[in-house]
């Protein structure tokens with residue numbers, strides 16, 4: 355009893371010398387049990403709230419560290435040479451060599467040992483689990499809410515929504531990991547001081563997924579054959595006519611087990627790497643393309659109109675083509691206003707029986723608004739007004755149908771437009787097709803030519819066979835359906 359009370363007395367004595375260390379020790383005393391319980395709960399996965407990790411690792415953890423720092427500064431800067439002397443070698447040596455002082459120093463050593471060990475344990479636990487927390491989708495998607503909202507929202511609606519952000523953005527190699535943490539630290543700084551760009555420019559320079567990343571899961575050298583793609587569209591007429599485009603996409607392969615590389619994934623083969631030079635930051639302006647095929651190099655230059663400068667003389671950046679030059683939006687897929695509405699009409703979120711709904715909704719969601727709230731109000735107001743004037747029966751009795759359509763149009767807007775980040779329809783280009791002569795047509799435009807006149811083909815059958823284009827119930831799909839039913843499939 356005597357020993358323990360003397361022990362506590364020393365501790366209290368040491369910590370109460372300055373206001374700083376009092377504050378620090380109060381913080382530590384309160385936070386230690388709270389943190390311990392929270393970390394244990396988090397490790398066991400008991401709490402299923404995405405903000406729980408944020409609370410522990412970005413608020414409680416740093417507060418604990420702050421308490422620790424205050425305590426140390428407080429103790430160091432407190433009155434009395436003896437206390438500062440506590441931490442110098444001469445002092446300890448003197449104490450140890452004077453027999454009378456021996457018990458006191460032993461108490462000091464024991465005290466600081468217990469203190470250091472508990473703190474160390476807590477710090478290690480919090481840093482370790484905290485490190486993993488910074489790799490979680492919750493951290494990436496929710497911490498800097500406004501900045502990451504567009505990326506997170508589009509991710510959730512994508513085929514990759516079950517894999518975490520870091521599986522694409524941070525590779526397994528430690529070099530990438532370090533780079534990611536550094537650029538991550540900078541990004542937190544940019545968010546705190548509001549210096550980040552809006553929108554985040556495409557392509558991203560740090561944290562861009564590498565080819566190896568995708569190949570952790572996908573093996574494009576093994577793809578084979580052609581795949582049927584069906585696109586559903588709705589025309590801006592009174593009936594919102596449903597039309598379909600059917601393409602047989604030549605997915606191909608990068609060559610495997612003696613088979614030759616062919617089709618779209620021909621580009622993936624290491625036997626003939628493709629390089630290109632672009633003169634703008636967005637990689638849209640491709641001035642030169644060359645491929646190394648065995649010992650040969652085949653170079654295509656962009657033809658220019660008379661009077662324009664020779665593109666090969668322009669300064670540019672060279673790049674080896676990889677997955678991201680086509681699949682730059684494998685996850686953050688921003689649809690155009692047209693596509694977004696088609697999707698809602700197809701799934702019935704916007705009822706097709708409302709006359710001209712495609713046309714009217716398109717008109718109103720394509721406008722520019724300053725905030726999401728304003729957009730939602732205007733979409734609702736605009737559609738109600740137009741239908742009240744032109745189809746009063748819908749605005750009156752059929753109100754529930756119209757309300758559903760309004761909700762669908764609002765949803766289409768919210769999933770793709772983010773005014774706070776200056777992201778409008780078509781801010782981000784998808785390179786997978788050839789919308790607006792971009793994507794594949796950056797090279798496959800028939801204007802990239804070798805010295806002896808060979809071009810990078812833009813033959814419509816090079817990449818796909820068009821089986822039907824914007825046709826209401828195309829024959830070919832009817833035929834396929836019949837064949838499938840014949841085989842006993844629905």
Ligand code: HEC
Pocket residue numbers: 491494495501502505506509514517518519520521522523554555556557558559562563678681682683684685686782
């Ligand atoms: C399937 C892989 C993949 C996953 C999973 C993924 N991303 Fe991305 N992300 C990409 C690619 C590819 C780009 C575009 C790279 C480029 O254009 O240079 C990108 C771009 C971004 C950008 C830049 C803005 C933009 O849209 O171009 C942000 C921000 C981002 N991702 C955040 C996230 C967050 C947050 C998550 C998790 C919620 C996530 N990403 C999950 C592949 C992925």
Ligand code: HEC
Pocket residue numbers: 513514517521522563567568569570571572677678681684
């Ligand atoms: C951790 C594993 C993983 C990684 C890494 C990954 N993917 Fe995927 N990807 C998947 C899975 C699983 C699916 C299938 C999802 C489904 O069908 O529901 C998929 C689907 C796809 C599809 C087909 C989408 C569709 O609409 O059918 C493409 C294209 C694709 N991934 C490209 C990429 C690219 C490009 C990268 C690299 C930036 C990448 N993936 C990284 C697991 C991964």
Ligand code: HEC
Pocket residue numbers: 565568569572573574577581603605618619621622675676677678679680681786
């Ligand atoms: C030259 C452009 C190009 C390159 C390079 C490319 N792809 Fe593709 N990929 C396509 C196109 C086009 C499709 C089919 C259309 C679509 O998915 O919208 C496709 C389809 C896919 C699919 C879906 C296949 C299926 O059967 O549904 C996956 C997965 C995929 N690619 C992964 C990759 C990976 C991984 C890489 C890099 C090693 C890569 N691709 C490189 C253009 C490319």
Ligand code: HEC
Pocket residue numbers: 604615616617618620621628629630640643644645675679680785786787793794795796797798809810811816817
């Ligand atoms: C950076 C330039 C570039 C881009 C972008 C590009 N390609 Fe290519 N592609 C080439 C070159 C170069 C060739 C080889 C041309 C030749 O040999 O005549 C080629 C050849 C092809 C071939 C023929 C392969 C074979 O079997 O010989 C297909 C199919 C193809 N590309 C599809 C696509 C698709 C689909 C896209 C867009 C998703 C695309 N390419 C984007 C440069 C590009």
Ligand code: HEC
Pocket residue numbers: 585599601786787788794795798811812813814815816817818820823
């Ligand atoms: C270099 C390869 C390539 C060439 C050449 C090419 N396409 Fe495509 N095209 C694609 C790819 C890839 C897609 C699929 C885009 C997607 O998945 O959304 C596509 C999609 C389409 C679509 C469907 C668009 C939609 O979303 O409804 C049409 C129509 C089309 N192409 C017509 C043509 C025509 C006409 C030509 C000849 C002038 C042509 N394409 C040449 C690669 C090519």
